[in-house]
Structure formats: C-alpha cells, structure tokens
Amino acid sequence: MAVQTLVGAITSTLDQALAADKDIIMLGEDIGLNGGVFRATDGLQAKHGKDRVVDTPLDESGIMGTAIGLAIAGMKSIPEIQFEGFLGPAYDQLVNHAARMRTRTRGAVTVPMTVRVPVGGGIHAPELHSDSPESIYAHSPGVKVLMPCTPYDAKGLLNSAIKDPDPVIFFEPKRVYRTFKEEVPDEYYEIPIGKAKVVSEGEDLTVVTWGATMFQALEAIDSLPEDVSVELIDLRSIYPFDMDTIAESVSKTGRCVIAHEAPLTCGMGAEIAARVMEECFLNLEAPVQRVAGFDTIMPYYKLENEYLPEAPRILQGITECLAY
Amino acid sequence: MAVQTLVGAITSTLDQALAADKDIIMLGEDIGLNGGVFRATDGLQAKHGKDRVVDTPLDESGIMGTAIGLAIAGMKSIPEIQFEGFLGPAYDQLVNHAARMRTRTRGAVTVPMTVRVPVGGGIHAPELHSDSPESIYAHSPGVKVLMPCTPYDAKGLLNSAIKDPDPVIFFEPKRVYRTFKEEVPDEYYEIPIGKAKVVSEGEDLTVVTWGATMFQALEAIDSLPEDVSVELIDLRSIYPFDMDTIAESVSKTGRCVIAHEAPLTCGMGAEIAARVMEECFLNLEAPVQRVAGFDTIMPYYKLENEYLPEAPRILQGITECLAY
Amino acid sequence: MPHHTVFEAKIEHLQILDETGNLDKKLAKDTLNDDQVVYLYEQMRICRALDDIAFKLQRSGRMGTYPQNKGQEANAVGSALAMVKGNDWIVPSYRENAALFMHGMPMHMVIQYWMGDERGSQFPDGVNITPLSVPIGTHMLHATGIAWAMKQRKVKDAAVITYFGDGATSEGDFHNAMNFASVMQVPTIFYCQNNSWAISLPREQQMNSATVAQKAIAYDMPTIRVDGNDIFAVYKATQDARKRAIEGGGPSFIEGVTYRLADHTTADDASRYRDPKEVEAWAERDPLIRTRMYMESVGVWDDKKQEELETRAETIVKEVINTAISVPEPDKADFFNYMFAEIPEDLKKQRDTMRTTSIGRNPSQIGLKAPAQAVAQNA
C-alpha cells in the first residue's frame, strides 16, 4: 500500500501494465526522456525501453491513427494527447475510425486502445490547455469515456481501460494531479467501467459531478447548514454512465444538482438532467439544476475561475434547488 | 416568386449573394464545373468565375483553414464540406480557430464565414455520409448552427448566415433536398437566427424537431386521432436556439416530444429536455420524451431506416407521452 | 561554405511493358513469368466483369453507389502479387478490388458492402485486410500503425501495403502517415493510384507538384513513379519496396500513373467535367489490352482462351452476385451488436425495445407491459 497522488497512481499503474503485458505500447509527445509534460510517464522509458514508451512527432492525428493501427494488429496501444485541446487534430481518427472499426467490420477488426488525456481548467495554463470536451465523446458512439478524480479510482479505472477490448478515453483532471494523496493498493485491481461512486449518502438532495469539480462540490457541501443532507455522486464513467445509481438517489432525495466544467449547452449535465426527469419524474420536487461552464470559450487564466463551476456557484445551485 | 426545391433555393440564394457582394467567395470539393455532388452550386462557377466559386484540393482542414484566413482578411467565405462526415478533418480548424478567433482577440480579428454542409441520413449513401453532428457544434461555443428544412426557410436563413459577422454552420438536410417544392420569393429576405417556427398550433402536446425529421413528425401527427391537437415546432436554429417559443408552447400543452436523427446521449434533445424541465417544471404533465437516433454508429443504408426516428417511432413517442 | 547544396533528389519513372505490348526484357528480368502474367490478366478480366455487372445492378436499382475499378486494374493485381498473402496486410481505399480478392477476400463481400451491409467488411479470419475506407486519405495511418506493430514484434517477412488516390494525398493524414512511417522506419508501402482525377478535380488542381512521387522526398522516403497500367512495372516496384521493407529498410512510396475509365462512382457523371478525347486516349492504354497483346506476342494467349476467360468471368461474377443477394438479411438490430465487445445496459435496452423514449425503454411508466402493446393500445 503506497500513498500516492493522482498522477503518481497513474505512473505506477502504467508501470505495472507495461511490466505485465509485452503487447502494451505507449506513444505520445515528450512522454519518453522528459516523462511527459506532467511527468505522468516519468521513468517509464528508462525502465521499459524506447520502443515501448515512444516519443512521437508532434502530430496528434498521427499519434491517434498509428495507435489505431497498432491496436488493429493486436497491440494494446496507450496514446497520450498532451492536453485535451489537442484532441482537435486527432478528432477524426478517434471518432470516425477508432470508434467505428468494430461495428464497421462486425467485430472482425477491433481497436483495444486507451487514450490518456489531461483535462480541465484551473492550472493557469495558456489557451487550449483547460477545456472539458467529455460530452463531445459521450455523444460519439463507439468510445468509452472515463474521468476519475482520486488516485484509487484512477488506478482501478485505468486498469479496466487498458483491459477493455474497445477504445477508451481516459481523462485525467490535471487540476488535481497533485493536490492530495491517498492510499493506493500495490496489487492490480479494477474498477468497473460504467459504475458511479456514491461519495457520501444523503436525504435532501443529490449532487452529481466528476473530475476536479468533485472537490468544489465537497467544499460547497461542507459549507451547507448542518441539517442539510446531501448525497454526492462521482460519475467517474461518463460513457457508459450509471443512470441507475443516479435515478435511485434522486428518487429518494427528489432534488438534483449536476456540476461540470464543460459548457452548459449539450453538456453531459443536459443528458443526466433529461434522464433524471425521464426516470424520476414523479419523485422530482424541483427542476434539476445544472452548475456548469458557461457557453463561452474557456477564458485565459486571468478569468478562468470566473468560468469554472467553483464551490460558491455550486453552493448557490444547491441552496436554490432546496428552496424550490 | 419561383417554386423551388430546398436545394434549388440554396443555389439561387448563393447566386444572388455572389452577384450582390464581390467579397463573397465559395470554396469546396467539386463545387465548380461539377456543381457540387448534390448540384447545389450548379452553374455558379460558369456565371461568377473560377476565382469566386473555387474547386479546392481534397482536404477539409485546408478548406476550413483557408476559409478562415479569407474571412480574417475581410472576405465573406462560404466553404462547402461535401458531407457532414467529412467535417471530421476540419473539426480542429472549426472549433479551435474559427469559433475562438473573435473572443481570443477581443474583437480585433473576426471570421465571417458560412460553412455549408449536407447533413443526415435517408438517402442510401455509403458510410460517413449520413450523420447528424449538430449537437457537437451546439456544444462548441463560438459557432452558430442552423438547419432549415424548407426551401423558404433555407433562403432566409442562408441570407442571415452570410450576413452574420461570425462563423455559422449551415446544415442542409440532404434527404429533403428535392422531395418537395414551395414558393420562394425572388427578392432578398432574411429569417432571424435563433427563432424557431411554430409549424402548427395545438393544445395537447408539443413536438420539437428540425431537419428532415420534420416530415416524419408531420406524418406521425397526421396519423393521430382527430381529437389530439399537437403543436409542432421547427427549431431551425440549433444554436442559439429559441427556448422561449418552446417553453411557451410546453407551458401550454404540458407535454413534449423531441425528435432528431443524432444519437440520443448528449444530443440537442437532451439540452431541450433539460431546459423544458427547468423552465416548465410546474406545467409538465409527463416527462419529455426523446425520439432520437440510437447511441450507435449510423448503420450503412440497409438498416438506416431502423436507426432513423421515422414516423412510427415518433407516433409511439407521442401516444405514450399522451398516455402518461 | 556560404552558398551550397545540402540536399538533392530525383524521381525515376519506370515502364517495362509499353502501350503496344512491347516488353523491355532487361528490366523485366526477375519480375513476372508468363504463367503469372496470365494469372494477373485473368484477375483483371474477372474484376472488370464484376464492375460491369455491379454497374448494371446499380442502374436497375438493386444496389447503391458503386465505384468502378475499370482501367486501373494493373495497379491492384501487379502490387498484390508482390505481396505475401497471409503474412502481409492490405489497408485499402475502394478502387483495388482485385488486390483484395487475391489476398483472400471473398468476392461477394465487396458487393454486399456496397449494398449497404457492414457484414461485407466482416472478413474471415486470416484475411489481413482492413475494411474498404470511404473517408479519403485517412486510412493510411493504420497501415503505418500495423507495420509498426510488425516491427515491434519483430515479425519476419511481413509488410503492409496501403492504397489511395491522387486526391487522398491532399489530406493532412497522408502527411501524417508518411511522416510517422519514415520516422519509425516501418515496413509500409504507400501505393498511390494516380488516376488523374478526384471526382471532378484534375490532378493539376489537386497539387502543384509535377509528380505525386516527389511528395515522398519530404520524408526522405524511397519513391518511384511507374506506369500503373503496366503489370511488370507495378510488380517490380512493389517487389523492390517489399524487399526493402522486410529487410528493415523502412517504408516506400509508389506512384502508379493510371486512369479511371469509368465515372467516379455510379452516382457520378464524368461527362460533366472530362473531355471525352482524354478518356479515349487512355482507353487505348487500358492495361487489359496491353497485357493481352503481350501474351499473344509470346504465344501464351489466343482468341479461344480469351473467349473461355470471358465466359468464366461471366459465370464467376453472376455467382458472386447471387451469393451476395442470397445472404440472409441482417437482423434489424444488427447495428447495435458490434458497438462494443460487451453492450452497455442502456444500449441493450435501446436495442431490445428499438426505442429511445424513456417510456419506450420502460413501458411500465405508463402501466404497459411491452412497447408493442403500448402502440396498439394508444394508436
């Protein structure tokens, strides 16, 4: 049992995976000698070889497209895209090839690939380094989308992603890469894809969130009056997502607030809100409230905290939903 | 006043625009001598010149990126992407450049560009020729997204799009390019972006849809019992979208069905459903029902009608929503 | 040295069998023997017959869009013969049918595919072919990746060939695939069928470069331009490239100069943009004519054999069409079943009910038992 940060848990999980399965190959920009710009792959090239932890040319479509080819040929490829903003050039390969290959060939050709991508705002980075595109990929059939926010979950879900026979996007909330440590078992374990986590149980209102926003939600809940009891759900798996856990919770509490960094319109919050209405209609005591990023471009860092769904905004959402 | 098909209205609107404004330039694959694969630009190159209706290399990112450059320099560019599936390679330019330029430069550099894209299924086309990505772009701040489904609306909205000082994606539902004709005024007119159209008024239930699905909805409504009165709304403008008209309607009817071709999860139907709940909570008599494409890849044409939200499925949605 | 040359490159053109059926014996050495020539001719002729019948099927409304291979067949057969079936992979576009057949793809599957059925891409085990690819210029990266896996696993005697058109070289992913392949030095052969047109766009408007082959210079990749209607030149160039590939020499580029004699697809009308004279001129350079002239000149072919072949081709393709047509219709929910190895619960519900409405997925919400009943009751 080691005490690890989120990024530390990712590094050691990748290390174990590389050691356990010779068919795993990692590829990306600066992931080798430099250990990745976030040091998520620190030391892995030195340990596992230049041909297994591969520094690639600066070309996301090339990374994604060759990772697909590697996977077609039976390798388990783990491409890293340096920041979520640079998924842009890789979008076509991801959505129009990786996501479609199995169904296009009715199972004859498959793409077992785990795309690692740091995601989200809050680290004072330049443009295109702070976005949250998860709902784009939730809307794109054929890829699974994960976003753990704790070291323990990161390890378990990354193991599940790598084992998964289909393409998985593994979003890593960079804002919490190093903010805290927790105990992470040394041995291999998995957390099932598609299962949410009930972080704390409650009776009055359900909060659903994921990624770095989880910690904003915790802060908001902390500053609620003692007698308010909130059920907090970490979605973790964006697609497929665990509607059963959410519906069960909201059927009990009657109220729901969803918080996420991505823009409001057509965000994952919209889907969850629509489903909550569909599945808990007769139990709902207030409309589901969405505390989300605005329908604007994520601003450069001087104003990023105005954009992000920080604790005060989540608190407002909760209190108003309770007041309805 | 001429009687025109949807594609005919688009051709003549482009013709008039080219004649009226020397700064307009159209660019795309096969749009010149060949008149576009749907003949939407038929005759325009012969009339307006090879330098104004430009056949480009086979490269969507190149088309989008140079169209951005042309627009930055003060031209009004009208790129055509041959099929919505081929927006993939142009995604990064569209979402990470066109959509961000104004806000990135706080208004100093702008991109007045209208991206024309045939959209949707139902024409028995090969793979990647039948998708509906509108919600991807509704979720991407900085672009407007339109999808008219009648010749009259096509002309008015295309004129508004071309006049608009910001990037607009103008989706053309290819399934109804030539299915019917209607009277289209010869003179210039605009239909405001962001306004839905109430196609027919009703009391019992609201149907919201857009694109080719409109005609499936009409068929479904036609086969309802005489005494059921449905209000049918053509969204037309996907972003910004006219929530006021929808909310007013659902506040009156208490029931809402949304139909669209795009996959269910995180589709535009999710956003509208969430908003309907948020804005009409106390008036809702049933959960909003979404009749959408499935969360699968749009199948090749042998099964495309199983995928599409055809009239019978919409009818089911309506009848069940009424029965709730 | 203030002003000096730091790099030089040139592009060679190769032709072995000319338009009149004349063979350059010296260059032909160690290429095709006469049995092979006959075999390739037969493959081309059968493929041509398939084109013809597919065209008729489409015109009679029994099939969707179909892209004819007519005029370009030498590129497919010459290169496919130089590759090793079972060892190598093919990453195709959509205009090299004969290459796919030669590497084990059942012929009826290509028809099934163009009839709008994904099962036409469900190739049998051991057939190392990725699906036909409609999004132009984006599939070559997979060839780079598959070849990379071969290198990584130290697979012996294996390489990948990928086909694409002149138009495809304009896409960014062409550049990406070429750069990755050359940096990683993987055994990929990039075969460009330069047929002068990308739908209505002539090659001169597609690129400013005099040749397609020179695009490989950007990557210091061995490159050659061949007469793509000459099975000898095509075979030789591919053979050389494959030898280099399996010996660790990295990727190669081949430009096959050819011409599409038919419309772009059955949805296209090339007379809108092409000069009939150009088509006529190229019709004379048809690879079938040329190969036949050669075979007759060396005495391995005659009118009788030709007649027999035509009858046989006719029989084969009719059978192929019959097979394609008699494949049972897919299950209506077939498109759900291969989304993932294991279908998520919600998707299963969508499939089992063929509904997306919440009530449709959970008819108990309005007190119903099954979706079918719900309709009956309310409609």
Added chain:
Amino acid sequence: MPHHTVFEAKIEHLQILDETGNLDKKLAKDTLNDDQVVYLYEQMRICRALDDIAFKLQRSGRMGTYPQNKGQEANAVGSALAMVKGNDWIVPSYRENAALFMHGMPMHMVIQYWMGDERGSQFPDGVNITPLSVPIGTHMLHATGIAWAMKQRKVKDAAVITYFGDGATSEGDFHNAMNFASVMQVPTIFYCQNNSWAISLPREQQMNSATVAQKAIAYDMPTIRVDGNDIFAVYKATQDARKRAIEGGGPSFIEGVTYRLADHTTADDASRYRDPKEVEAWAERDPLIRTRMYMESVGVWDDKKQEELETRAETIVKEVINTAISVPEPDKADFFNYMFAEIPEDLKKQRDTMRTTSIGRNPSQIGLKAPAQAVAQNA
C-alpha cells in the same frame, strides 16, 4: 523511355555572415546596410532583455508560462525587416516577438497575453498580425487564406509571412497550408524556425528528412535553407521570397537553422533532455554576438554604444512590464462579451447572472428578485 528521371530538385544553404562575424560581401550586396544592421541588433537586444525580465516575473510568480526567444532573434528581425509594415500580414506562432514589435504590436501586449489576458491579442487597428497561436502547426492555413484574399482582391505590394517551428511541420495542417498555398499560388512566405527541438524531441526524431527545407519540394515550392542566426541570410531569403510573392510567383519556404538557448518555456526544464555541450556550442553562435562582432569590425559599434543600448533596453522593458501590469483588470464577464458580434439572449442571461442553473438565470422561479439576494437568503 522505360526508365528515366522525371523530376529533380535540390536544396541550397545560404550563409552571408558567419559565426565569427565575417561577411561575404558578394552575397551581402543589396541586402542590409549598416544602419539597418544596427537597428536589427538593437531590436534583438531589446527582445532579449524582455525575455530576461519575463523569465524573472514568471519565477517570482507574477506571470504564467512564457516562451523565451533567446538565440533565435535573428530569424524574427531579419525576416520582419524584409516585410512591409502596414501592407503585409504576419501570422505568428509564439517565438518571434521582435518581428511582431517591428510590425506595430505594442510590446506590453505580449506580456499581457502571457499573463493570461486575451486583451493582449486585441491588437490596435492597422496592426496586421493574427494572435499568437498556441495550437502548434494549425495557424499557417490562415496565412494561406489571408494571402489568397490578397490575390483575389488584386492587392498590390502585399504578402503574408507565417512563422512556425520544426515540430510544427509534423502536423497535418502544415501539409494542408503548403498544398493550398502552392495550388492557389498565393503570396505566402512559410518561415520555419528550425531550432532543433520541439520541447524534448530532437529534430532527427521529428522527421526522417535531412532538412526541413526539402518538405517544400512536395509542393514544387521555392525553398531554401538559411543560417537562421545570420540576419543577412535571413533578410536576403525573405526579401527574395517577398519579391517573388508580390510579382505573382506564389509561395516560398524558408528554413532558418537556429537554436533555442533557453528552456522550451518557463514550465520546462531542458536539462532533462538536452546535452549541455550542445547548448554551449550553440551559445557561441548566438546571433547577437555575431552581429556585434560584425558591427565592431566595420566600426559602427563600440562598448559605449553597447552600454547605452543595454541601459536603454533595460528601461524599455521595465516600462513595458509596468504598462502591462498597470492595465486595469478585465471585467469579470469580459469573456462573454466577444463570443459573437451580438450576444444571444441566453448567453446574456448567463453573463448578467454569472449562473447556469435555471433558478439562477430566473430567480423568480423561487420567488426571488435577483441572484445576489437569492444567495443571501438561502446560504
């Protein structure tokens, strides 16, 4: 002709002012006069001072990530002088500050930009520069498009220069921009600052080609490799390219061979991946040293002038920082206001309430008057 050469190309290298400050007089003819040399030297020195102070600001936590230009300044100033301010456009990456300053960008704006404020890209009217571009290799297409507009409108004496790194040439959009520019024959100058590294990736792993310049051969685009630390060679190559551009000769490519003497950005630690010996060797080829040696050798520079310049540079950059720091903070809702020319109603509501919850946008839903009140009441 069965086997023959159909295309040939070569890459020339140009150096006029060598590492020791020696000028090749013949090649230098019609390039820079001594006043210009002094001017460019000053520009480089001031830019270097800005780097230094920005670095300190970042280290003391008063600024975010900043990419130093150190060592590469000759590329920026030599090329910028060959372009015509007001007529031409610059489509920059992020490592050519001096070029932007020379074309009218207020110096404090680059600091404002890296301090995380979009208003740093709100260049004044008449400054023809697109914003600094973080997404690598994707902006050059805009240079092609802007130049296309110039051609279309028959603007006289105008061209576009775009800057990018060696790493950027791996992106698909590099290929796209080069191909479109050459097919459309537009007046774009592609200037690659080949500084040998893309963060931690050395050029040899970025590409398999011996030079970057040869990538232009794929497009039959005039191309040259120059010593990028030699203001004469840079100036001359850009001047030639611009002349060709405005005379209708289409685009050109320039590879400036240079070296980044600092870390990639202030967020990087180059000692993790670079041999200090390599850095030392390149430090000796610093363009500032070389230019100063030349100026001293022709008697237009001395220690006193150097001292004065250093003091002046110091003063200028301090003032620049002060200006940047004293810009009033942006409105908290600034990022809403330029989303569109006219903000849609719903977005206005988001801005005015700084909320996305429905109740937040419509507090009357719970009987409240304003969002502020709602909080006070419930919290």
